[in-house]
Amino acid sequence: MKKSLLALLLPLAVVSLTGCVKYNGRNKDGSPKGKPSTPTNTEAPTDTPSPIEPGKDVTYYLNLGEFGVLNETVGSEIVPTPGTKIEAAHLEHGLQKSGKSGDMLPDKTKVKSTQYNVEFKYWLLSGTQHIYTQVPDDNGAVLVAVFGEVASYERVSRENAPNMGYGFKFNNNTYYVGSKCEAAESGHQQYCIHNAYFRKGETFQFFDFGTWDETTESYGKAWAGATVDPWSFGGDDQSKSTLWANYFIPDGDHYKVLKDFTSESIYIKLMFENDQVYFSK
Numbered sequence: 116m117k118k119s120l121l122a123l124l125l126p127l128a129v130v131s132l133t134g135c136v137k138y139n140g141r142n143k144d145g146s147p148k149g150k151p152s153t154p155t156n157t158e159a160p161t162d163t164p165s166p167i168e169p170g171k172d173v174t175y176y177l178n179l180g181e182f183g184v185l186n187e188t189v190g191s192e193i194v195p196t197p198g199t200k201i202e203a204a205h206l207e208h209g210l211q212k213s214g215k216s217g218d219m220l221p222d223k224t225k226v227k228s229t230q231y232n233v234e235f236k237y238w239l240l241s242g243t244q245h246i247y248t249q250v251p252d253d254n255g256a257v258l259v260a261v262f263g264e265v266a267s268y269e270r271v272s273r274e275n276a277p278n279m280g281y282g283f284k285f286n287n288n289t290y291y292v293g294s295k296c297e298a299a300e301s302g303h304q305q306y307c308i309h310n311a312y313f314r315k316g317e318t319f320q321f322f323d324f325g326t327w328d329e330t331t332e333s334y335g336k337a338w339a340g341a342t343v344d345p346w347s348f349g350g351d352d353q354s355k356s357t358l359w360a361n362y363f364i365p366d367g368d369h370y371k372v373l374k375d376f377t378s379e380s381i382y383i384k385l386m387f388e389n390d391q392v393y394f395s396k
Contacts, residue, residue, distance in 0.1 A: 168216060172213070276290050278324055
């Protein structure tokens with residue numbers, strides 16, 4: 116792995132996800148913790164808000180929360196834009212927008228989280244439990260980005276993957292995104308994938324979601340050079356086991372899957388000039 120790759124591995128705060136959905140800001144209505152939060156009810160979110168009168172000129176606010184970013188196009192580049200403090204709207208991590216009521220709000224292809232294994236779910240109108248996909252006709256409305264954990268067994272499209280972290284890219288343009296986990300006793304920094312499945316005939320390669328690729332002019336770049344840990348699939352280090360070769364083999368800069376299999380835990384282990392990957396049985 117290149118030195119520049121290691122420079123991207125900055126320590127991240129580990130945040131506990133309570134339930135299947137969490138708020139990426141502070142309180143449910145977007146106010147900072149410690150300040151009152153008064154949604155109109157405490158029922159589960161509903162997707163039946165009041166009808167929107169389309170075509171009205173409105174100013175509205177997106178509350179992205181501490182870890183949210185909005186991918187915006189600047190020239191020929193996609194720039195992840197975090198929220199900033201907006202005192203007029205009582206937001207710590209907000210973006211002010213102008214548009215027409217009824218316009219589509221940004222979806223999960225544009226709204227991302229800088230936390231690992233977390234994805235955008237939907238927008239809630241502040242002070243309510245109503246889910247919105249379009250700009251409300253209420254001038255000054257605040258829409259709260261709600262994020263949740265990505266199921267570890269799910270592959271995602273590139274549009275729904277983060278712009279940071281490590282995982283696998285498959286030949287059908289689906290991806291596994293690893294979650295940062297405890298460092299190994301060997302000192303390797305580790306990214307975990309759980310309950311992963313692999314299908315005979317497909318190929319995969321290691322993928323760095325945080326490196327800018329000049330060729331594609333986008334984030335994300337495959338890299339080669341990682342070795343398979345001989346302890347994989349029940350092997351042992353003493354004999355430098357290659358049991359893993361019963362499941363996949365090197366094929367150029369990819370690995371080719373020889374038969375269908377699943378792995379309960381995969382650890383992508385990163386260290387300068389000593390990258391490894393471990394597969395459990």
